Amino acid sequence: MTSPTSPRVRAAVTALPGYVPGRPAPVGPGGASFKISSNENPYPPLPAVLEVVQRAAAQLNRYPDMSSADLVGALAEHLDVPAARVVPGTGSVGVLGSLLQAVCETGDEVVFAWRSFEAYPIVVGLSGATPVPVPLDGAGRHDLDAMAGAITERTRLVLVCTPNNPTGPVVGAQELEAFLARVPRDVLVVVDEAYLEFVRDPQAADGLAAHRAHPNVMVLRTFSKAYGLAGLRVGYAVAHEPVAEALRRTAVPFGVSGIAQLAAVASLEQSEALLERVDAIVDERERVVAELTRQGWRLPRSEANFVFLPVGSSTGALVAACAGAGLSVRGYGDDGVRATVGDVAADDVLLEVCGAFLPTWSPDRVG
Template sequence: MSDEALSPNRVRLREVLAQLPDYKPGKPATAPPGVTAYKLSSNENPYGPLPSVLKAVDEAATTINRYPDMAVSALTQRLAEALDVPAECIATGTGSVAVLAQVVQAACDAGDEVVFAWRSFEAYPIVAQLAGAKPIMVGLDADARHRLDAMAAAITDRTRVVLVCTPNNPTGPAVHGDELERFLARVPDDVVVVVDEAYVEFVRDPEAVKGLEVWRKHPNVVVLRTFSKAYGLAGLRVGFAVAHPPVAAAIRKTATPFGVNSLAQVAAIASLDAVDELTERVESIVAERDRVVQALADQGWKLPRTDANFVWFPLGEQSSAFSGACEAVGLMVRQYGDDGVRVTIGESEANTRLLEVTEKFGAR
């Protein structure tokens, strides 16, 4: 290659790209020799696909020379039946994060605002800025929960979308139904409120918001869900939104054509058909979460309540030391700068090893 080919070019790219934070995926699993490594950094389901799901994917693989159904018709109808909502109220995408981007693109013009709690899902500011919108971050309270009153106060005439992550990623607490209703009473009805329920299947807090019930009462509410977590299809990328018809239609317009691939569509339907088996797996993860949470409390740790498949350690400047202690024994965890460390509930052996680390590290 010539020096001329390697010389800087003058292609103009969007200035916002230089300002965007990089989305940081969970680290792959590595461990010292002779030690089993566990990836507890991405909130993945530790169980492999169900046999019935694998069988459906295997059969569908013979047709991957053809484009997928762009309308995702069969999965949309199956979701409509499972959730008891009209099919016209469902919009799909390549994971709930992609559907979120579709929502923001559908609602925001350049200079508009997207309000959300922080720290929350790290894709939120990225998605907002890529749409040309300004992210408005409202800090969490001392219990790592949304401050909905402060979020309502942050809404201006340029606000187009508000994001409510429940349970909140990465801190764990769920938003309560009564507090969300009070919040919605203060939100203008022309502002889209996204209730992001990526971890809803793991919720056991009796006061937690039920997104679909809220959606039925509020035309400006959109509920986001995913097959990546409880359903264990993170590698196939399929999520969906439940929205009222005009909003759902707008979300579908902003989708990448043929984005949800044919294997993902088939696997999602097979997973819905195997809901009883998947529910058993979710219950086992919740039981492991409860075991870990109780053991941490017994060790003296004071952590935020979690209704997701992870626990949050708000360690501040001790975050790097804790993350390093975990990685030294083959546990890959997710550090968020000097805010804290999120650890996914994984295999029983991995969770027990985590408790050994926390015992030695000392409660904070």
């Protein structure tokens, strides 16, 4: 028998799609260069948060508090939930990875909308479970009826991303409740609210309210977007105690750095000032959407800090047009282009590019 010529890697790993990060910004005419491909907050950390981070840097030789006790306490108070239900992690995707390790085994299934967050099929595949993607509807929204119909006796987890990344629409509160009524009690429903703070739709679902009402619902949130801490990798789950304890058992030890914990606590203390910035981003989103609509674009209704341009097979062409103007945007196969909003100068360039691109492409294929 022939011996392998190199160490073996799991077949499931080699078959996984790779996560594609947002590309660095190209340089366009006149030196214009904007990265609007990663949904980052355009504002730097507030001075009070920076001060905490700078002081904490002197303790880099020490391990962080593995329990994240101060952060857990601050979140429990901020959200009005028991501390035992709060589990921080290395961004919401890090928490999701731990969750899948705790809940799923080979042969299990995980249902989610598609297209949705690009990491979903990757972390599901790593757990050994089988991804069950369910197409979005024609408006870029979750088709919850179809998702409920996709649940089988092998389903262990359902992911509901609201607002949906990359298209932007929210799941409504009433439709989420109707969906939960169809989900078996032993199937965990994860409401991923990474962009929650940007939502202004009064009919939108409230993940925490659903969590309080249903023992099989948990919530994922992050400090990366609205709170502007993407570089520190800190998010959290709110889960009922049995699931929360499983998350603590499967988490990477000392995964959330001391700097990240302190910055997150300081950010919660500065919530009012930070959310004023979020309001400014939402105002800018509405300006961009209004202008794109005036140009003739028909867009999914975004409640996040980005817009999605559903240009189908012309995705690559629009990405290239943006790059030529100094914009790095995110293309999604033959589905469309996502562009972060919030930086007025970048948004003005995006609007100029989109206004020039649309006449070269059939408007009746938009949306």
